[in-house]
Amino acid sequence: MGVVTDVRVRQPRTNDVVSDRFVVTGLGAGFEGTIGIRVLGPGGRVLATDSAQSSGGGIGVGDFVARVRVPDPPRAGTRLTVQVFGDNPGLPDEGPSPGFNTRTVEVICFPDSRGFLIYRVEAGDTLTAIVRKLRPFTRVTVNQVVKANPRIEDPDEIQVGWRLRVPVQD
Incomplete structure (x- = not known):
C-alpha cells in the first residue's frame, strides 16, 4: 500500500520571535496520531518537550496545535531549534530519532516578552x-x-x- 506519513509546521516560522511560551501548529501524522515536539538550545541541549494530537488520528494526516513552555529559558535573543516529528514509539534503535518526518524551525527566544x-x-x-x-x-x-x-x-x-x-x- 502506498500510504505515507508527513509533518508540516505552520507556526512558528523560521526566525520568528517567541517568548518562553509559544504555540506550535501544523499538519501531521504519527503513531496513534501523536506529534512530538522538542525545543533545543545552543549546543543541541533539550530545553523542552511536548506533544500534540493530530486530528487525523492514527491513520491520517491532520492538523495539530500545542502550547509549548520552556521552563528554564535562555537569555533574551538566544536562537532555539524547534523540532516537530511523527512520534516514534519504538525502541531506541528502531526508526529515526527523534521521530518520523522530523521538521526543524529556528526561532529567536525573548523570555518574558509579550510579543x-x-x-x-x-x-x-x-x-x-x-x-x-x-x-x-x-x-x-x-x-x-x-x-x-x-x-x-x-x-x-x-x-x-x-x-x-x-x-x-x-
Whole structure:
C-alpha cells in the first residue's frame, strides 16, 4: 500500500520571535496520531518537550496545535531549534530519532516578552535612537533589537523603510 506519513509546521516560522511560551501548529501524522515536539538550545541541549494530537488520528494526516513552555529559558535573543516529528514509539534503535518526518524551525527566544512591536526605519534613525523612542513601550537594548532582526548584519547600517521587530519587555 502506498500510504505515507508527513509533518508540516505552520507556526512558528523560521526566525520568528517567541517568548518562553509559544504555540506550535501544523499538519501531521504519527503513531496513534501523536506529534512530538522538542525545543533545543545552543549546543543541541533539550530545553523542552511536548506533544500534540493530530486530528487525523492514527491513520491520517491532520492538523495539530500545542502550547509549548520552556521552563528554564535562555537569555533574551538566544536562537532555539524547534523540532516537530511523527512520534516514534519504538525502541531506541528502531526508526529515526527523534521521530518520523522530523521538521526543524529556528526561532529567536525573548523570555518574558509579550510579543513585539514593528518599527519602520525613518530617515536619520539609528538603533540607539529607535530604542530611546520606544522606551515608553518596552525596555530593550540595541543588541536585543539586532538579535531579533537577523537581516541586520552591521548595527551601524540600517536602511530607511526596513521593518524591525522590537520585543516588548518590561
